[in-house]
Amino acid sequence: MFEFCERIWINANLATFDPAVERPYGALFNQAVGVSDSRIQVIAPMETLDAARLPGKVTDARGGWLTPGLVDAHSHLVYAGSRAKEFEQRLLGASYEEIARQGGGILSTVRATREASVKQLVELSEPRLKALLAEGVTSVEIKSGYGLNVESELNMLRAARQLGERHPVRVSTSLLGAHALPPEFQDDADGYIDLVCNELIPAAVAEGLADAVDVFCETIAFSPAQCERVFQAAQQHGLGIRAHVEQLSNQQGAALAARYGAWSVDHLEWLDEAGVEALAAAGTVATLLPGAFYFLRDTKLPPIELLRKHRVPMAVATDLNPGSSPLASLRLAMNMACTLFRLTPEEALAGATRFGAQALGQAGEIGQLKVGMRADMLLWDIEHPAELAYQFGVNPIRQRIVDGEPSHA
Numbered sequence: 068m069f070e071f072c073e074r075i076w077i078n079a080n081l082a083t084f085d086p087a088v089e090r091p092y093g094a095l096f097n098q099a100v101g102v103s104d105s106r107i108q109v110i111a112p113m114e115t116l117d118a119a120r121l122p123g124k125v126t127d128a129r130g131g132w133l134t135p136g137l138v139d140a141h142s143h144l145v146y147a148g149s150r151a152k153e154f155e156q157r158l159l160g161a162s163y164e165e166i167a168r169q170g171g172g173i174l175s176t177v178r179a180t181r182e183a184s185v186k187q188l189v190e191l192s193e194p195r196l197k198a199l200l201a202e203g204v205t206s207v208e209i210k211s212g213y214g215l216n217v218e219s220e221l222n223m224l225r226a227a228r229q230l231g232e233r234h235p236v237r238v239s240t241s242l243l244g245a246h247a248l249p250p251e252f253q254d255d256a257d258g259y260i261d262l263v264c265n266e267l268i269p270a271a272v273a274e275g276l277a278d279a280v281d282v283f284c285e286t287i288a289f290s291p292a293q294c295e296r297v298f299q300a301a302q303q304h305g306l307g308i309r310a311h312v313e314q315l316s317n318q319q320g321a322a323l324a325a326r327y328g329a330w331s332v333d334h335l336e337w338l339d340e341a342g343v344e345a346l347a348a349a350g351t352v353a354t355l356l357p358g359a360f361y362f363l364r365d366t367k368l369p370p371i372e373l374l375r376k377h378r379v380p381m382a383v384a385t386d387l388n389p390g391s392s393p394l395a396s397l398r399l400a401m402n403m404a405c406t407l408f409r410l411t412p413e414e415a416l417a418g419a420t421r422f423g424a425q426a427l428g429q430a431g432e433i434g435q436l437k438v439g440m441r442a443d444m445l446l447w448d449i450e451h452p453a454e455l456a457y458q459f460g461v462n463p464i465r466q467r468i469v470d471g472e473p474s475h476a
């Protein structure tokens with residue numbers, strides 16, 4: 068069964084996250100994994116194979132752990148400008164909302180991003196992407212949302228696509244036109260939503276730039292009725308749906324997104340049990356963003372117990388953005404998910420693999436070590452997979468594998 072494999076990893080422990088493997092982490096011990104045509108072709112215990120007769124290129128994992136490649140299912144990593152001064156202002160007493168009302172916040176990043184060319188956006192975003200990749204991210208979602216007009220939103224998505232072409236990582240894009248109200252539409256949020264639905268979404272689809280839409284459903288952003296119009300336009304164009312909901316208040320945005328079959332709803336600090344039930348019924352992933360909770364010094368915790376009770380899959384992502392989560396480390400996000408939200412290390416790693424993949428609508432392709440899946444894998448020098456959420460600031464990656472090929476970030 069290994070005879071047709073191009074590459075084989077031997078003497079590996081696997082955290083498969085395959086639900087059919089009914090053990091914590093879906094763990095399988097002392098295994099061999101054979102890969103060809105970018106996919107996992109075979110997984111078998113070492114004792115069933117004759118190590119002397121293996122074809123292909125063999126890597127001896129020497130008892131290390133293979134996990135699925137990490138999936139960062141929520142990032143705003145393409146942007147220009149810096150918000151470091153706002154961080155100082157906040158430490159001197161100004162609130163995130165006050166800064167936003169004075170024209171800072173998201174709109175300050177919009178000004179800088181509109182001035183940047185696609186090439187500049189790629190160059191400015193590259194260090195952030197590389198930081199994620201170096202820690203094991205093999206798939207990343209990247210949103211627009213700092214352009215807020217047709218040309219600049221498309222430029223952000225073009226930059227995101229180019230990043231995916233230049234680096235060994237799968238990039239999934241989300242059109243977050245409904246992120247904030249641009250100054251040109253000051254008192255006309257519905258008019259701006261018209262632009263998003265009638266011009267922006269069709270233009271992005273025509274160029275193949277968007278895999279999904281995203282919205283910010285919040286009192287300081289867009290109403291549920293406005294978000295619903297964006298979901299309807301997305302459905303007409305065959306795009307996936309995701310949404311920032313229940314971050315600062317409960318607008319029942321999660322239930323609305325679930326009704327439209329959203330892949331994921333994100334943040335969720337104010338989510339209530341009715342919202343949790345709606346997610347469970349729709350199979351929508353709850354994506355947790357502890358970086359924003361930490362950086363904004365939030366105190367309202369997302370309802371983790373209710374999500375567990377109703378068996379809603381939980382993803383963990385960085386929310387990497389300049390204002391509320393300048394965090395280019397999915398490993399640290401996993402640690403924060405444990406320390407701040409009380410996830411277990413297994414839940415945190417599942418959230419950055421299997422359920423991150425589901426949040427991107429790619430549950431059948433990535434996020435598990437299983438025959439037929441894309442061979443995106445990480446080989447770690449660790450004794451136990453709990454170490455990945457436990458420790459931060461050290462990087463125990465021995466090998467990063469994308470589409471079956473060892474690759475450096």
Ligand code: DI6
Nearest residue numbers: 173283311359388389390391
């Ligand atoms: N929620 C957030 O936390 C980020 N966007 C959103 O919808 C904030 C983005 C920023 O401040 O630049």
Ligand code: FE
Nearest residue numbers: 141143311386
């Ligand atoms: Fe976000």
